[in-house]
Amino acid sequence: MATQSTTSTPGATSASGTASTPSVAESLALITDEVRDVIATLVARNDSALDAAAVRLRSADRVFVLGAGRSGLALRMTAMRLMHLGLDVHVVGDVTTPAITAGDVLLVASGSGTTGAIVRAADTAASVGAEIVAVTTAPRSRLAELADVTIVVPAAQKTDHDGNISAQYSGALFEQVVTLLGDALFHSLWQQSGASADELWPRHANLE
Template sequence: MKTALALIAAENATAVRALTAEGSTALDDAAAQIRDAERVFLLGAGRSGIALQFTAMRLMHLGLTVHVVGEVTAPAIGEGDVLVVASGSGSTTGIVRAAQTAVDVQAGVVAITADASSELAKLATVTILVEAARKLDRDSTVSVQYAGGLFEQTVVTIGDALFHSLWQQSGLSADDLWPRHSNLE
């Protein structure tokens, strides 16, 4: 168990170092897109979608207007909004279709993907490139974790980093955010 934990931590550290390489502005650009948007929509499939739900909750705590795509209360996206999507392959049909819809209505698109040449990356206003295996990469050259494990873990880390950066910029305290925490638990 200790070996597995150390391996996962090391892979995550490597992925984070790649995200913060000198000259990379994708994370800052994504934070600015989210900060300046009228509304933020988040969409991912499977575990990537669950990872983005973590981010949706934190952005709501910050006071942003946030919607998880597919929920019955999510309205139509429009100009001035931003869609944050995650797809390791960058080719997940529903994710690409949603990004195209966002582009069509002149909303921004922040894409988190492991494939810089993917259709999703081409549609994005900002692309956050994650150095991780995609779910169909099974040769262990990028990650020894199963399927898209490293990608999904990195999506959670990116979401928390985006939130933390925006929170620090806001000047709000933890006490300011607390009243937005769920009280229907």
């Protein structure tokens, strides 16, 4: 027998007076709406910073990426795409990652802008003359102070659990935007390069 589906509004109250549980489709709609709203605000407030970040990445001798947790996973996806573009890219922490030097760019993401390992890495990068592109929710953080380019994502930090900025759990909105931002930087750089998808494809991993 087929299962009959019902729809409800997230946060709505049922006839019994208890809060209803949103369906997966409703949760997807909520996430999509939150991401759309944050990106619209991000672009309005950071348009010049977005282009400046792309310029730094394009002109860098090498690009180093670093993030913790889910933000780090998002930046690893960005690293892969920048490699496909032909950039010399390294993920901080990999055993083959060399020393960062002047002429390089460190691309980092930290919602709070205070993550210890990331701030220490930014300090090191700054001390040797490398440039720093930071993605954060905290424009007055230590990470933002160190950065040459700061992209401010107007999303909740992972410790904000009151639901006022995002109904999602523990920084998920920030991490989703970091993923899309990385793809947007890649796409812009790719289009500027004039290379076709077929020209990028030979760099795709073949040891799978």
